[in-house]
Structures are given as structure tokens and as C-alpha cells.
Amino acid sequence: MGKPLAMWLLKEKVSFSILDKNTLDLNSFLFKADIVISGVGKPKLITGDLIKTGAILIDAGTSEIGQKITGDIDFNSCIQKASLITPTPGGVGPLTVAMLFKNLIDLIKSNQ
Numbered sequence: 001m002g003k004p005l006a007m008w009l010l011k012e013k014v015s016f017s018i019l020d021k022n023t024l025d026l027n028s029f030l031f032k033a034d035i036v037i038s039g040v041g042k043p044k045l046i047t048g049d050l051i052k053t054g055a056i057l058i059d060a061g062t063s064e065i066g067q068k069i070t071g072d073i074d075f076n077s078c079i080q081k082a083s084l085i086t087p088t089p090g091g092v093g094p095l096t097v098a099m100l101f102k103n104l105i106d107l108i109k110s111n112q
Helices: 002-011 026-032 092-110
Strands: 035-038 056-059 063-065 068-070
Touching: none
Parallel strands: 035 056
Antiparallel strands: 063 068
């Protein structure tokens, strides 16, 4: 998801940073971010103490802890600080499916 999202953000002329395991001082980047979009697949990587108050958190990462699906963002520790937050499961996934069907319907209509 990272590269397509980055390409879209570039097209929209949005300033952004891409962080990975080689990023020095990851916590500093996270604490300054207005919007955090995570798709790492590491359970509860981002906790409430790493984000600034009012941040928007979009969790596109999924992993399993035992039999339970969880995201990259520790929802319980971030919910009080974030202005908006997507849950995992039930956040980005259903929206992705809905947009897939919308695009499919648009494609069918354009070919009629």
C-alpha cells in the first residue's frame, strides 16, 4: 500500500515522509505528524505516547495475536489522544472493499 499511496500524495502535492525500519528517530517523526498512515503489519507498533494530541491515525496494518486480528496502532492507548482513528479490524478493510465494488460498477457502466 505504501508506494501507491505515496504516488497519489505526490500527485496531490502533499508533503509527507515515508518511514521504515531504517528511519532514525522514528518516534520523533511520529510525534510531529498530523496524520499517521501505517501499514507495517507489526501489532501495536504505534502507542499513545508516540503521537501528538489531535493526530489522525489510519491503520492499514493487520497481524494476529493468538486468534485475534489487531493493527499497527494500539487503539486503546491512542483513542484518547487522536482526533480520528480507524479500528482494526473494521476500519480500512471494509472501505477498501466498498471502493473496489464502486470502481467495478463504474468500469462496467463506462463500457456499456
